[in-house]
Amino acid sequence: MTEEKVVDRSGHSLSVLNYKGDLLPLFPLESIHRLEHFVFRDDDILISAYPKSGTHWVWEMVRMLKTGQTDGLPLVEKDDYMIELDVTDIATMPSPRILTTHVLFRQLPGLRSSKCKIIFINRNPRDVAVSFYNHHVKLKDYYHYDGSWEDYFHLFLHGQVDYGSWFDYTRDWERVLPENPHVDVLTVFYEDMKENPAAEVTRISQFLGLNHERAFIQSVCDKCDFASMRQRKGKLDATSDGEPIMYRKGEVGDWQNWFTAEQVALMDEVCKSKMANSAFKFRYE
Template identity: 35%
Template structure:
């Protein structure tokens, strides 16, 4: 994804649409494609650069994941565990997301802060590594992530929306010609960056394991954060954060966040299915095998493997 950085005065907008006119327009920052619509008030490069200078608190927790890999889910779990009560936050997780509220917004948040991001480690505050801030990394099998991302983009208004079919989107997803780049690049970059930061406290979670045994996942998170949560409370958190209950809470309780009003009328929103293996309803055998061929070539030396069904 080599490209020139956009200048502060006149950001370069990269047209990544395919021959059918389907795709995205992005800016580039530190080699990563980013949606320009998120950066409305300042030049994109300056806005994103400010994230690196954020002063972090020792009790900050950062949830890190590629889009559609479970950030909303884990964010709600962490908030309940840290709050000690079974109560949904009225705010959405985007109110604490680095690449949406940037330095000014993060600085204004009171502790304890459960921050979240889709960015690479090198793009986050320098103090993440300097202060050894606890991070939770979530990974999901790429086929389900791709299908979920496709459905979100299909339900999204321009300029973040996508008008093509799944085959076109899959090609874009695997090649990285879209905002946040390719999922494989994301995973490989995080692995390399963590290898250069020994001692960084990171809890690695797999979406599929979370679905298979949510109570164990909640207990693992509580233990990682040093929280004295009882088995019963962890079970209550896991139950409250089931996909069905979180989808209902999203409809009934969550406050609107004007920065992200981008859904088409009648859109399902973030909570579509949340299942493991739904990709089988979308890809033919030939399409699945082609996906595997491209993905496995990119990830062959990573040591990262996924479950594609439960």
């Protein structure tokens, strides 16, 4: 396990942790070591997604659905209980736990024998790339990266960022789920949640075995609207100048403000190669 500096085409470096060949953020070593021994409980709910795909958004939805409350819930400062960030504290949490992760299925071997429920979030790779770039440059004190979008694009395209390739990550989860049919998984798409939040929150509620009325579902949607989330939770995790780290725009199609025609073609080419025969269909607007 070593700290590495991934270097872009112009010589700007991004700091990551190399753990057994997988690139991760510079999280506590003890937590990373304990991932492979993490014990899931049958009543756990795990929200899994590649970074910048709506993890914290869905975590808040699930918390409201499970508690039956949209008001008066305490603000959580522990990055919404991300397993790889703090395994030790999470292990002592009371049930039921609502957990999050960005790691691969194989990095959590305890899932194979678990009866926990998993919500897997997908988001189109163009918007993910733009959001992740802004995340990396915003956290300059952490990642030490100050490269341009043009140079970062190639790092992202080739999986030279923390959590590796979006394409490999997405295909890996798609591949392992049929191999583990006992694992209870609901797949949701960021774009669907933006377009019709009530329908998607209802799907999540039903998946969790809950029976909420339409009025409550709508209340969850209203409280989890991006502007509301940014106002309530943005200041908990912010840069030194007060800019929220996790809540930037929350839009579908922001990639159009960043991508050149050449970059669209390059990413489409990689998608065609790496996502061949994938059942996942992504919307970009």
